[in-house]
Amino acid sequence: MLPRLGIIEDKAVDEYSESISYNQRFIDLWQISQSAIETGKDEPIFASMLDKQDNPEEFVSTLEYLFEHPEKSCRNEIYLKDGKTLERYIASVLSLTGDNYGKIFYFRDITKRKEAEAKLREQTEELEKALLQLQPTQVQLIQSEKMSSLGQLVAEIAHEINNPVNFIDANLIYAQEYFEDLLKLIKIYQNHYPDNSEAKEFIEKIEFDYLQEDLRNIVNSMKTGAERIGQIVLSLRKFSRLDEAEFKKIDIHESIDSTLMILQNSL
The missing domain is CATH 1.20.120 (Four Helix Bundle (Hemerythrin (Met), subunit A))
Structure with a gap:
C-alpha cells in the first residue's frame, strides 16, 4: 500500500504499475474522457495519453526503464500533437529499507x-x-x-x-x-x-x-x-x-x- 505523502500527486501507481489514485488536474490536463474513467481500468486512460503524444514510444520506454530501476527518477518534456508542451516528473516512493512502494507522476503545462x-x-x-x-x-x-x-x-x-x-x-x-x-x-x-x-x-x-x-x-x-x-x-x-x-x-x-x-x- 502506498504511504501517505507530503505532496498532492497528479497520479500515483504501485510497484506493479497499477494506478492507485489520480486527481482532477490529471484528468483535465490529459483531457481523459468520462467513459475511459468509468471503466475503472488503466488501459483506456493510458491509451488516451499515448494517442495525444508526438512520441508515444519514448513515453513507454521511459516508463519501462523506471519500473526496472525503482531507485531512478525522471524529469523531462513531453510534446503533444496539439502543440502543447508538458513537463513530466516521475519520482519513486521507497521505504527506509529500500522497498519499492510505487511511483508518483506529476505533469505541468509549460507551453506558454x-x-x-x-x-x-x-x-x-x-x-x-x-x-x-x-x-x-x-x-x-x-x-x-x-x-x-x-x-x-x-x-x-x-x-x-x-x-x-x-x-x-x-x-x-x-x-x-x-x-x-x-x-x-x-x-x-x-x-x-x-x-x-x-x-x-x-x-x-x-x-x-x-x-x-x-x-x-x-x-x-x-x-x-x-x-x-x-x-x-x-x-x-x-x-x-x-x-x-x-x-x-x-x-x-x-x-x-x-x-x-x-x-x-x-x-
Whole structure:
C-alpha cells in the first residue's frame, strides 16, 4: 500500500504499475474522457495519453526503464500533437529499507513558458543580426564622413536601454535576498507550527517545493538576460564613440572583444 505523502500527486501507481489514485488536474490536463474513467481500468486512460503524444514510444520506454530501476527518477518534456508542451516528473516512493512502494507522476503545462523562451531567443537573434548589419554600414559612413548622425542615434538607444537594464539588474539582487529571507521565515514557521492543517493545505496547493526551485531558476535566467543586454549595450557605445576625441589611445584588446561578441553567431 502506498504511504501517505507530503505532496498532492497528479497520479500515483504501485510497484506493479497499477494506478492507485489520480486527481482532477490529471484528468483535465490529459483531457481523459468520462467513459475511459468509468471503466475503472488503466488501459483506456493510458491509451488516451499515448494517442495525444508526438512520441508515444519514448513515453513507454521511459516508463519501462523506471519500473526496472525503482531507485531512478525522471524529469523531462513531453510534446503533444496539439502543440502543447508538458513537463513530466516521475519520482519513486521507497521505504527506509529500500522497498519499492510505487511511483508518483506529476505533469505541468509549460507551453506558454516555452513559447516565451522561443520568442525571447528570436528577439535576441534579430537584435544580433541588426548589430551585424550595422557594422558594414558604420564603416561606410566613416569613410564618407557621415558617421556622426548614426553614432548619435546608436548612443541614444544604448543610453535608453542601459538605464532600465541597470535598474532591473540592481533590483534582482535585492529580490533574490528577499526571496531567500522569506523562505527562511516560512521554514521557521514550519518548524514551530508543523501541525497547522491550513498551512499544510496551502503549501500543497501551491506546490511549495517545486516553487522554490523554479523561482530560483527564473531569477537566474533574468540575471543572465540582463547581463546579455548589458554586453550588447556596451558594444553599441564602444562603436559609436561620439563623445571622444578624433585621435586617442585605445585598448585594442577591448575593441577586439567587442567585435567578436557582435560577430559571435557568424563565427
